[in-house]
Amino acid sequence: MSQKTRSRLQNVALGITIGISVVTLVVMLIAFISTVFMGPGSITIARGILLSIGLIAWTQVAYALLFVMLRCEASPRRSTITSCGCIAIVGSSALVLSDACWIRPDPQSALMLLFLPFLQLIGGMTLLVADSVIAEFESDSRPETRWQKVKCRALQLLFGVLLSFVSWWFFQEPSNDRPWLANLVILPQAEFDGDLVTIRSIRNTDYRTADDYSTAYYDRQFDLRSIRSVDFVVVPFGSDSPAAHTFLIFGFNDGERVAVSVEVRPEKTESYSVLRGLLRQCELTYVIANERDVILLRSKHRGDRLFLYPMQTSQAKTRELFVSMLRRANQLRDQPEFYNTLTNNCTTNILQHFNNVSDEKLPANLKVLFPGYSDRLAYDLGLIDTQQPFEQLQKSCEITEKANQFAKTPDFSRKIRE
Incomplete structure (x- = not known):
């Protein structure tokens, strides 16, 4: 390859590396500003700035590595391999970025912005190792410094x-x-027969404490034509915490309600952590339970706050959403999946179900990373009541005290919604 061709190839590699780096930076700035500063007000400006700087730096680190490699003095062979490698890495990144943010946007697509640098770094490190190995072979005919040897090794x-x-x-x-926790051993199953669905193993646990309980199950047949409502429940993990658990409660004309909660499925000796959730160490499960079970476990025995928001959706869409979640629960019986703290958790699955049944897809939004603010995201998207300010709606929808107060009453469902 001639010197002129190598120079053009290097310039092309530099151009697309800088170009895609700038595009990524702009996309991330827009995403972070809309998420951190135009979203829930509980994120302080200082925390928002630090979070934005940290995440933006993470997305740019691979581009910086490639840029440095392209600018370093190298032999013709090394220069050609580096240029071609950079074009391949950055070009594939551009395709992934375009697909996630413009071609097929949905709430989970924004997460690709955080995982893409990891893949880029793997590609960059591979290229760097290849470059160092070639440099080592080329240095056989001339002295090699100790630093070069150490760097290569x-x-x-x-x-x-x-x-x-x-x-x-x-x-x-x-x-x-696996040896699961006692209240997660049995998986639910849905059997469909036209407009009727029979759900087997609906959990109905009697909790004495969060860790001391008697688990029971029952089967129930539901007429899908009588489904009337769906509630979105948010359970923050602490005051002003961006982390939270979310689940849905479906209501029927006869007053029956059933909760569907996407959860991590730990073993008896396991305790959940964010890191374990990222390292494929916990399975995913769909808990289908009596609403009293999943609400009182959190409000009374774990001391969590619960916010219950009636969702603004049609009966047809509510039915489709319910069926979609039941089919997913059936699928997990035969095809288990790993829980992932970022990409396969309670909120991302709920949003994915909404996209599966909705004509208008929910937009990509980094609020998906912060389930504690998912109620604000639902408010911004018009999925819950928007007739009053969000802060006022949130206050009126908290059910913590009412759930504990009416825990033993027969009309528990009605009392917590009054």
């Missing part, structure tokens, strides 16, 4: 560790055959 070791981690990651397999 260190990069090879780092790449080996990274490759081992990626291999371990992909060899992990989810299973339904």
Whole structure:
């Protein structure tokens, strides 16, 4: 390859690297500003700025690595390989970014902005190792400094560790055959017969404490034509916390209600953590339960606050949403999946179900990363009542005290909604 061709190739690589870097930066700035500063007011400006700077830096680190590699003095062979590698990495990143944000946008697409740098770094490290190995071969005819030797060995070791981690990651397999916690052993099952659905193993646990309980189950047949409502429940993990659990409660004309809660499924000896949820160490489950079960576990025995929002959706869409979640629960019986703290959690699954049954897809939004603010996201999208200010709506929809007060009453469902 001639010097002129190599120079053009390097300029093309530099151009697309800088261009996609700028596009990514603009997209992230828009996403962070809309999420942090134009969303829920409980994120302080200082926290918002630090969060934005940290995440933006994370998205730019791979581009910085590629830029440095392109600008370094290198032999013709190394320069050609580096330029082609950068074009491949940045070009594929551009395709993923376009698909996630413009071609097929949905709430989970925004998460690609956070995972894309990880894939870019793997590609960049591979390219860096290849460059160092070629440099080592080319240096056989001339003296090599100790630093060059150390750098080459260190990069090879780092790449080996990274490759081992990626291999371990992909060899992990989810299973339904583990020693689960007592109230997560039995999986629900839905049997459809026209407009009727029979749900087997609806959980109805009697809790004495959060860890001391007697688990019971019952079967119930529902007429899908009589479904009338769906409530969106948010359970923040602490005051002003961006982390939370969310679930849905479906209501029928006869007053019967059933909750569907997407949860992590820990084993007896396991405790959930954000890191474990990221490292494919916990399975996903759909808990279908009596609403008293899932509400009192959190309000009375875990000391959480609960906010119950009636959703603004048609009966037809409510039915489709319910059926979609039941079919997903059935699917998990045969095809277990790993829970993921960011991409396969309670809120992302609920939003995905909405997109599956909705004609108008919910837009990509980084608020998906903060389930504690998902009620504000639902408010902004018009999925819950918008006739009053959000702060006032949130206050009126808290059911914590009412749930504890009327825990034993037969009309529990009506009391917590008054």
